[in-house]
Amino acid sequence: MSSLQPGGSSRGLHHADRPHAGGRGSVGKEVTVAEGVSREAASRWGGGVSPVGVSWNKLMMWLFIITDGLLFAGFLAAYGFARLASAAWPDRLEVFHLWFISAMTFVLISSSATMATAVGAARRKEGQLVSQMTFATLVGGTIFLAMQAYEWTTLIHEGARLHSNPWGVPQFANYFFIITGFHGTHVLTGIVILAVVAARALRGRLSAEGVELAGLYWHFVDLVWVFIFTLFYLI
């Protein structure tokens, strides 16, 4: 009994893992292989491997993306609620310079494509391409941020504040600044991360996984923008 696999029995994921589980009349997988560990449990949940098939680092990045995405989901749900509860909402064509915002979207999507290329290049160990593509992504992100800053400045000059704006609905500008502000901050953080990745790539001190994780974060930022662009600017 004492010679059980430490990974399997300490997790408590399957009743069948524990040697005394049968005695308690547990429901679940039948114990088949020796020492109270079922074959399937040993292979996937028995410890030592990742059940979802990715490394710990990658899983943690995905978990971060999920939680950060829920932040934006909360903001956008609140924004949707505010719009439903409002008799009128400013006409997006009057407030926003739609082609300018479309250009911003173009820049961000392009930066996502360069980042994906960088991740692929890292796996193929093409160091120079990694540096070039990561730098291109960084430049794209900076251009996006500059354009967003210009948009903000224009709206602020027209009178948009957190508590009021000239377009008839008091909380409209509030939602705009908060949602795009949080997104812009994420873009800025991404730029910092990419600068570190680019610097390390130049010195040859970068792993393929490091680039991939940075890539996941950057694609997440682009993904959020797809939702913001559609829900706030287009609808």
Add this chain to the structure above:
Amino acid sequence: MAKDATGVPYSVYWRTWAFLLTLTLVMVILDQAAVPRPVLVLVLLTAMLVKAALIAGTFMHLSQEKLSLALAVVAALLLTGAVLFLLIAPDGLRLLQMKN
């Protein structure tokens, strides 16, 4: 070690890029055209989800990961967000009625 994605040629990313940009262009043009509002909203939301699926599936390699991970991400993010909105939406509409 993380699951390998070396099988993906660079062209896949750039073809996805081209499609995403075309879709964005269509969305913006449609937005300024004289389309009935319910139709516009439906088309824009559908296009938005297609774009999201492409970015997550191709750029983030989610289509190559184990189904459990992909489902976890989609359920945790998309489903939760949608349910959150759908749960509070009736209150928003009721608030509008109360104001009138």
